[in-house]
Each structure stands twice: as structure tokens, then as C-alpha cells.
Amino acid sequence: MKQILTLTVVVWLEMMRRKDLYVLLILMATLLAGLLSFDIFGLSGVAGYVKDMGLLAVWLLAWILAINTSVRQLPQEEQRGTLFPLLAKPVSRLTLILGKWLGAWSITGFALACLYLTLCLGVSLKGGRFDAMTLLQAMALHGAALGLICALGIALSTRMNRDAATVTTYVVTAAAFILLPRVPSLLLGASGIMNTALYALYYLFPHFELFDLRRRLVHDWGCAPWLTVAGILVYALLMTMAFLSLAWLGYRKRRFSRGDIL
Amino acid sequence: MRAPSSPLLPWAILASSGTLAFILACLLTASTPLPDPEAGLTEILLGESRQALSLSFFNQADLFFHKGVDHIQARADTHSFFQRWQADITPEQHAHAEGAGSAEILPWLKLATRADPHNVEAFLVSAFWAATGLHRNDLAHQILEEAQRLNPGDYRIPLEKGRMAIRTGNLTSAFSLLETTLSLQSHAPVSEGEPDRQLALDRAETFIFLGFLNEIRGAPSKAAECFKNALAIFPERVYIQSRVTLLEKGITPPDSAHSLLEKLTQQTTHDACHDERDHED
Amino acid sequence: MAMIPAIDIQDLSVSFPGRSGVVQALQNLTLTVAPGTVYGFLGPNGAGKTTTLQVLLGFQEATSGTARLFGCPITQSIAREKIGYMSENPDTYPFLTGRELLTMAGRLFNLPSSVIRKRSTQLLEETGLCGAADQRIALYSRGMRQRICMAQALINDPELLILDEPAGGLDPLGRRDIRTLIAARKAAGKTIFFSSHELSEVELACDRIAILSKGRLIAEGPVNALVPPGESLERFFIKSVTA
Numbered sequence: 116m117k118q119i120l121t122l123t124v125v126v127w128l129e130m131m132r133r134k135d136l137y138v139l140l141i142l143m144a145t146l147l148a149g150l151l152s153f154d155i156f157g158l159s160g161v162a163g164y165v166k167d168m169g170l171l172a173v174w175l176l177a178w179i180l181a182i183n184t185s186v187r188q189l190p191q192e193e194q195r196g197t198l199f200p201l202l203a204k205p206v207s208r209l210t211l212i213l214g215k216w217l218g219a220w221s222i223t224g225f226a227l228a229c230l231y232l233t234l235c236l237g238v239s240l241k242g243g244r245f246d247a248m249t250l251l252q253a254m255a256l257h258g259a260a261l262g263l264i265c266a267l268g269i270a271l272s273t274r275m276n277r278d279a280a281t282v283t284t285y286v287v288t289a290a291a292f293i294l295l296p297r298v299p300s301l302l303l304g305a306s307g308i309m310n311t312a313l314y315a316l317y318y319l320f321p322h323f324e325l326f327d328l329r330r331r332l333v334h335d336w337g338c339a340p341w342l343t344v345a346g347i348l349v350y351a352l353l354m355t356m357a358f359l360s361l362a363w364l365g366y367r368k369r370r371f372s373r374g375d376i377l
Numbered sequence: 378m379r380a381p382s383s384p385l386l387p388w389a390i391l392a393s394s395g396t397l398a399f400i401l402a403c404l405l406t407a408s409t410p411l412p413d414p415e416a417g418l419t420e421i422l423l424g425e426s427r428q429a430l431s432l433s434f435f436n437q438a439d440l441f442f443h444k445g446v447d448h449i450q451a452r453a454d455t456h457s458f459f460q461r462w463q464a465d466i467t468p469e470q471h472a473h474a475e476g477a478g479s480a481e482i483l484p485w486l487k488l489a490t491r492a493d494p495h496n497v498e499a500f501l502v503s504a505f506w507a508a509t510g511l512h513r514n515d516l517a518h519q520i521l522e523e524a525q526r527l528n529p530g531d532y533r534i535p536l537e538k539g540r541m542a543i544r545t546g547n548l549t550s551a552f553s554l555l556e557t558t559l560s561l562q563s564h565a566p567v568s569e570g571e572p573d574r575q576l577a578l579d580r581a582e583t584f585i586f587l588g589f590l591n592e593i594r595g596a597p598s599k600a601a602e603c604f605k606n607a608l609a610i611f612p613e614r615v616y617i618q619s620r621v622t623l624l625e626k627g628i629t630p631p632d633s634a635h636s637l638l639e640k641l642t643q644q645t646t647h648d649a650c651h652d653e654r655d656h657e658d
Numbered sequence: 659m660a661m662i663p664a665i666d667i668q669d670l671s672v673s674f675p676g677r678s679g680v681v682q683a684l685q686n687l688t689l690t691v692a693p694g695t696v697y698g699f700l701g702p703n704g705a706g707k708t709t710t711l712q713v714l715l716g717f718q719e720a721t722s723g724t725a726r727l728f729g730c731p732i733t734q735s736i737a738r739e740k741i742g743y744m745s746e747n748p749d750t751y752p753f754l755t756g757r758e759l760l761t762m763a764g765r766l767f768n769l770p771s772s773v774i775r776k777r778s779t780q781l782l783e784e785t786g787l788c789g790a791a792d793q794r795i796a797l798y799s800r801g802m803r804q805r806i807c808m809a810q811a812l813i814n815d816p817e818l819l820i821l822d823e824p825a826g827g828l829d830p831l832g833r834r835d836i837r838t839l840i841a842a843r844k845a846a847g848k849t850i851f852f853s854s855h856e857l858s859e860v861e862l863a864c865d866r867i868a869i870l871s872k873g874r875l876i877a878e879g880p881v882n883a884l885v886p887p888g889e890s891l892e893r894f895f896i897k898s899v900t901a
Binding site for chain 1: 437441444445446452453454455457458459460461462463465466467468477480481483484485487488507511516519520
């Protein structure tokens with residue numbers, strides 16, 4: 116565990132010193148400033164649009180950060196040459212993968228908390244507010260989704276080069292988020308092999324729409340049932356473990372040669 | 378052994394690519410129509426795609442009106458916990474934003490009008506909700522004035538102003554606005570192919586309003602004439618037929634013009650076109 | 659009781675697919691490094707030295723044969739608890755400070771914080787990096803990076819130090835510093851296994867050498883026993899690999 120946490124700390128130090136987070140927060144603040152400056156016929160207390168667009172921005176920025184951070188971890192170690200002194204220590208490849216995943220997830224989760232806090236401040240300036248419990252649920256589910264995305268990014272980075280892994284992760288996560296909820300509608304008109312393919316996609320790919328509580332937050336629908344939330348969190352955990360296992364399977368026998376890099 | 382490549386080759390490729398690009402740019406620029414000098418920033422940046430953006434904001438306003446609940450779509454039951462969980466996560470009960478809550482749709486409608494100043498529907502819906510939801514007739518009036526400034530030839534704006542005037546009891550103003558509406562409707566562009574049903578509905582509605590207003594003014598014959606003009610568009614309206622008959626006989630109809638006008642002006646295009654079954658399981 | 663060898667390689671072979679068929683990087687390599695020796699691992703480019711080191715350190719698997727570090731199979735990560743490794747290129751994390759790098763390395767060896775602090779201070783003094791300990795490594799010169807990499811290889815006070823071209827790219831002062839560090843470890847009874855092209859350094863420092871050529875071991879033994887009197891190691895090396 117100590118080794119995993121050590122690797123996590125290294126990821127944190129890198130991210131904090133790269134200043135990616137500050138860029139995201141500045142982007143978020145700039146967007147909020149634009150939204151807050153929008154005059155709605157002089158009416159006060161109209162904050163729904165700030166919530167909606169702000170939450171969309173939070174999702175987009177966190178998604179970008181999660182993918183870019185996670186996909187970069189292992190290939191960067193190889194490219195930089197720091198993988199060799201790392202593996203020369205009593206650090207197993209599984210420990211390395213877990214440490215990198217935990218680092219990517221935790222820093223993304225921290226960024227997520229900062230983005231939500233910024234958004235809450237912006238909404239309150241407009242006279243609105245989020246329901247506390249619903250917000251807590253939303254953040255928990257969103258955080259779990261980011262963990263899943265980080266695991267997917269790391270898994271793909273063990274199988275392909277960094278650029279290909281980045282693009283593939285973006286495409287897979289976007290397609291899963293947009294298309295999977297529509298599969299039940301598509302199934303109505305599908306038959307034969309198309310039907311089988313749709314079912315396969317439906318069950319194999321991660322359902323990110325389950326982690327999206329934005330509508331409940333924006334339109335004040337209150338908390339989702341806690342049992343459902345717990346079920347979704349367990350689902351996220353299982354999918355994350357599956358992707359991390361794939362990453363380990365792709366990494367454990369991999370041959371690293373300094374000659375390939377130089 | 379490979380022949381050595383000329384050191385000038387990359388420069389030659391660059392120069393020929395640059396020349397080709399320049400020629401193409403000249404040709405394209407010559408055939409591109411000049412932008413309208415009065416075009417706004419959105420129009421210059423987005424061109425015709427601003428209409429799609431405006432529509433998307435308008436749809437977002439509709440979503441906010443329905444408190445985030447989508448129109449239902451037919452779907453198969455996969456018997457999976459994914460669908461059950463999604464039903465728990467995503468609100469599905471049919472609801473409408475009410476009272477002060479209806480203010481939340483205004484930002485989207487304003488964005489829709491900013492994206493496309495010719496999206497008159499967005500102006501009309503904004504004005505309606507400002508007047509009826511927020512009880513801000515001044516705001517509704519301001520919105521319609523802006524709509525008229527940007528779309529001077531559109532009959533729907535004086536029609537909505539007329540409705541507002543009726544709601545606020547300003548019947549004299551309503552009368553002149555509805556007369557303006559009629560004249561703009563006469564000059565409305567006629568689409569090729571199928572006749573414009575909305576135009577026909579609005580014209581009939583205008584005649585009906587004028588009919589009731591004439592009744593209130595004590596001009597039953599003019600009222601009957603207006604109702605007959607409405608019947609010319611929709612001959613099957615039995616109630617209007619019976620009202621015309623009563624007016625021509627000099628009999629005061631049992632339902633007062635005031636109460637009917639009040640009832641008619643509370644409806645909106647949303648109510649007319651909206652099917653509550655869209656949101657029900 | 660027989661001493662457990664620091665490195666015990668038995669019939670180690672490594673092959674992998676290449677562009678024109680299978681490439682035999684190592685063929686039946688057998689060698690043993692006794693604890694407390696300084697062992698030089700020599701060979702021309704492409705001889706298989708790097709492949710041997712990569713197998714020993716777990717970067718890649720052998721096709722056949724076995725290798726152990728202090729009796730522990732190299733397939734187990736605990737085999738690397740007693741070793742320190744410094745690569746040919748001083749690659750490290752540019753965003754960390756020298757002190758942070760040593761702390762990280764110490765934690766990866768599961769060392770207690772107090773031990774890490776004490777050793778970090780000692781190693782920073784020994785490598786002459788006290789003044790730059792809290793500077794980002796990105797600002798270090800090549801020589802400084804080589805020294806901090808050496809320091810991180812020594813953080814766990816390893817019984818076996820594996821060095822890949824430790825003096826590569828260094829000026830004479832830098833090479834002297836590395837020699838001093840190696841001598842200090844030797845005096846402390848540690849085992850040092852290093853590959854190098856600097857044959858003059860090898861001749862001075864090593865007790866035993868092994869020479870590889872085209873994946874095969876062609877000479878192995880004490881330096882003074884292998885190299886005929888009056889001949890330099892360099893001359894002997896050239897004769898061996900061209901024979």
C-alpha cells in the first residue's frame with residue numbers, strides 16, 4: 116500500500132507542478148463570469164441556466180482531465196526512461212498500475228471538487244443554490260465515473276501508443292455516453308446480428324449515463340434512491356477493476372527495452 | 378544507389394502549394410456573396426447554422442419548462458438493471474415549471490433570440506411567460522418591441538401584442554394591433570405547395586378576436602362580418618356559425634364576448650400544439 | 659556454509675522475433691557473481707549486455723534458463739529489495755527536487771521515514787548535491803542528474819549495485835566521483851556489477867570480468883588471470899571479440 120501511495124504522490128506532484136489544474140479552474144471561472152454577466156431582462160434569482168451550463172462545463176473539463184492524465188501515465192514513464200529505475204525496485208507491475216490509477220483518479224477527483232465548488236459559488240452569486248444531498252450524490256457518482264474513465268485510459272495505454280490510446284478513450288467514452296442510452300430504442304427496429312451486436316455493446320460498454328445526476332440537480336428533483344446510487348457505485352467499482360485487470364494483463368509480460376526508446 | 382534529392386525540392390513544393398492555395402482562395406472569394414453589412418456577430422460567425430443553435434436553445438427552454446423531463450421515446454425493455462437504474466436516476470414524471478419557476482426558461486429563450494434574431498417563436502414564448510408566469514407585462518412588452526424592431530414584417534408580433542392588450546384590458550390598443558396583424562397577414566409570403574396552416578389558424582384567430590372586440594364595441598354587424606371571414610377559412614366551426622346567426626338576428630349570444638376573449642388569450646401555441654401524452658408512460 | 663551468490667545466472671537464453679527471423683540476444687549464458695566483488699560486464703555493442711541487465715532487473719523475461727539475485731528468482735519483485743540500479747542515461751522526474759526523488763525511492767523500498775531522512779542527507783552530502791537538494795531536477799546539469807540517480811540507487815544501502823555505463827558522458831571530475839562512490843561501496847563489502855566501455859576504469863576497479871560477444875560468454879575470470887602480463891585489457895578485449 117505504501118508503494119501505491121508513493122506512486123500516487125508522484126502523480127500529484129507532477130500534476131500540481133504542471134499547472135493543468137489551474138488552467139481548468141481559470142477556464143471554469145471565465146465561463147462562469149460570462150454566464151453571470153448575461154443579463155436576463157434584469158431578473159434576479161434566475162440561476163437554472165448557470166447550473167445547467169456550469170455542470171456541462173464541469174463534466175467536459177473533468178472528462179478531458181481524466182483522460183489526458185490517465186493515458187499519459189505509463190507511456191510517459193517509458194518515454195522519459197524513469198520506468199527502468201522504477202521497475203528495478205521491488206515494485207510489481209500491478210503496484211505500478213494501481214499507483215498510477217490512484218494518482219490519476221485522486222487528482223481528477225480533487226479537480227472535480229474544485230470545479231464543483233467554483234460552480235456552487237457562481238450559482239450562489241446568481242441567487243441560486245444546489246440541494247446539498249443531491250449534490251453529494253452527484254459528486255460521488257461523478258467521481259466514480261472518473262475512476263472508471265481513468266482505469267479505461269490506463270488499460271488502453273498498455274495496449275497502444277499514447278496518442279492512439281487518448282483518441283480511443285475519448286471516442287469510447289463519448290460513444291458510450293451518447294449512444295448506450297439509445298440502444299433500447301434502436302433494439303425495437305433491430306433483428307438478427309444487429310440485435311446481438313446491440314445487446315453486446317449494451318452490456319459490455321460502461322454506462323456513463325447512470326452517473327449523470329445533472330437533471331436532478333438543475334431542476335431540483337431531489338436525491339435519487341440511495342439503494343440505486345449504491346448499486347451504481349458497485350457497478351463502477353466492478354468495471355474499474357475489470358479495466359485495471361485488463362491493464363495488468365497487458366502489462367505484466369511486456370518487454371521493456373531501452374533500445375526501443377533511444 | 379538513390380539519386381541525391383535537390384535541396385531546393387522542399388522550397389519548390391512549398392512555393393507551388395502556396396500558389397495553389399492563393400489561386401483557390403481568389404476563386405472562392407470571388408464566388409462567395411458579400412456579407413450583409415447589418416448582419417450581427419452571430420450571423421457573421423455562424424452563418425445559417427445559427428438557426429440550428431437557436432433551435433437547440435429553444436428546445437432547451439422546452440426542457441426547462443418540463444423540469445428536465447424529455448419527451449418519451451418508444452424503447453424495448455432489456456430487462457436489465459441499467460434501465461431500472463436509469464429510470465431512478467433520470468426524472469420521468471410529467472411536470473411543468475410554474476409561477477416564478479417559469480423565469481428559468483427565459484435565459485434559454487433569450488439565447489435563442491440572440492443566436493437567431495429572426496426566431497420570432499422564441500420572442501413570442503418569452504413574452505407570454507414574462508406576462509403570464511412572472512406577471513411582468515412591462516417586460517413582455519419590451520420583448521415584443523425588440524422582436525418587432527428586428528422583424529418588422531412579421532404578423533405574429535402585433536398578434537401577440539394584441540393578445541397581451543386584451544389580457545390587460547386595453548381593448549382600443551388591441552383593436553388597432555389586430556388590424557395591423559390582418560394587413561401584415563395579407564402580405565405574408567405564401568409558401569409553394571401546401572398552404573400554410575399556421576397562417577390560416579392565426580388569421581382565423583385574428584378575425585375571431587376582432588369579432589369579439591366589435592361585439593364589445595357595440596357593432597354586431599361588423600362582428601358578424603369578422604366571424605364570417607373566420608368561417609371562410611374554417612367553415613366547420615359550428616360555434617362560430619351559431620354566433621353569427623345570433624348576431625345577425627340581433628340576439629345577444631349567451632356567452633359574453635369578454636369572457637370568451639379572456640379564455641382565448643390564456644392559451645398559447647404550446648397548449649395548442651402540445652400533446653400531454655408525449656410525457657406520459 | 660556456501661555463500662549465496664549475489665548473481666547466479668544459469669543457461670540464460672533470450673530470443674525475440676526480429677525483422678528477418680528470430681534474434682538470439684543471449685545464448686546459454688552462465689555466470690556467477692560472488693558477494694563483495696566488483697564485477698565488470700564487457701562486450702561490444704549488441705553483445706547482449708543490456709539484455710542481460712534487463713532480464714536481471716525484470717524488464718523482460720528470459721526465453722529459457724534461470725537467474726537469481728541472492729538466491730531469490732528474479733521473477734519475484736522481492737528479489738530487487740537488495741539491489742540498487744543506475745541506468746546509462748540519468749533519466750528521472752524533472753518536476754521533483756533531489757530530496758523528493760530520494761524520499762520517493764526510499765518509500766518504494768518500504769524504508770521508515772527516519773531512515774530515509776538520514777540516508778538522504780548522507781547521500782546528498784556524499785554526491786555533493788546538498789546545495790541543490792531542494793531544486794527541481796529539471797534545473798540540474800547532466801553531471802548533477804547522474805549523481806542524483808546514483809544517490810537514489812543507493813538509498814536502500816543495497817547489497818548489490820547494478821550500474822549500466824556509470825561514467826558514460828561524464829567529464830573526468832564526474833568519473834572520479836563515480837569511482838570514489840564505487841570504491842566506498844566496495845570497501846563496505848557490497849557487490850558491484852557494472853557494464854562499461856571505459857576499459858581503463860574496469861581494469862582499475864574490477865576483481866572479475868566477463869566478456870560477451872554476439873550473445874555468448876567468451877571470457878570470464880579475474881582480470882589479472884585473464885589478461886596476459888604486459889598486455890592491456892583493451893588489447894585483450896579486442897583480441898577476444900574479434901577472434
